[in-house]
Amino acid sequence: MTPMPTIRSARDADRAAMLAIVNDAARRYRGVIPADRWHEPYMGADELAREIADGVDFRVAELDGRLAGVMGIQDRGDVALVRHAYVSSAVQQRGIGSALLRDLLAQSAKPVLIGTWAAASWAIAFYERHGIFVGPVDV
Numbered sequence: 807m808t809p810m811p812t813i814r815s816a817r818d819a820d821r822a823a824m825l826a827i828v829n830d831a832a833r834r835y836r837g838v839i840p841a842d843r844w845h846e847p848y849m850g851a852d853e854l855a856r857e858i859a860d861g862v863d864f865r866v867a868e869l870d871g872r873l874a875g876v877m878g879i880q881d882r883g884d885v886a887l888v889r890h891a892y893v894s895s896a897v898q899q900r901g902i903g904s905a906l907l908r909d910l911l912a913q914s915a916k917p918v919l920i921g922t923w924a925a926a927s928w929a930i931a932f933y934e935r936h937g938i939f940v941g942p943v944d945v
């Protein structure tokens with residue numbers, strides 16, 4: 807049986823591991839999202855720092871003492887936005903993304919929305935299954 811991940815707030819010391827997860831998982835977008843929006847690494851340290859400074863509250867999932875997933879939530883007044891949802895490709899489809907999402911949803915009393923690539927059908931199905939409204943960001 808797959809062990810349950812531990813979900814906790816991200817710390818400064820997690821940043822390198824968080825970026826490694828984002829940039830590994832985001833390879834899934836290559837050849838799917840518009841080519842001019844794909845770049846590698848997908849997220850750099852400067853962008854992560856900007857997002858945190860902008861109020862994105864990141865949570866991480868630990869599996870066997872190692873970071874396995876990252877997901878953020880951002881208060882936007884009447885609603886909260888899920889931002890940057892990534893699970894290491896080696897451990898996807900084991901419930902880690904769902905555990906992170908449940909944790910974020912439990913934190914927010916506001917309606918939760920998410921924007922993602924219209925072509926990322928797997929991500930849209932994942933969010934809709936959790937009852938979240940999904941809007942495309944690239945149309």
Ligand SMILES: CC(C)(COP(=O)(O)OP(=O)(O)OC[C@H]1O[C@@H](n2cnc3c(N)ncnc32)[C@H](O)[C@@H]1OP(=O)(O)O)[C@@H](O)C(=O)NCCC(=O)NCCS
Pocket residue numbers: 808831832834890891892893894897898899900901902903904905921922923926928929931932933935
């Ligand atoms: C989208 C993403 C964050 C989901 O994380 P995850 O850990 O794979 O998600 P889960 O394992 O909780 O759920 C994924 C699927 O696995 C299934 N699943 C969950 N636990 C499972 C288990 N123990 N065994 C088999 N399948 C399982 C779920 O039913 C779910 O199906 P669905 O997507 O059709 O709803 C992750 O796959 C990812 O990083 N993808 C690439 C980047 C991306 O698209 N990010 C979203 C950006 S907005």
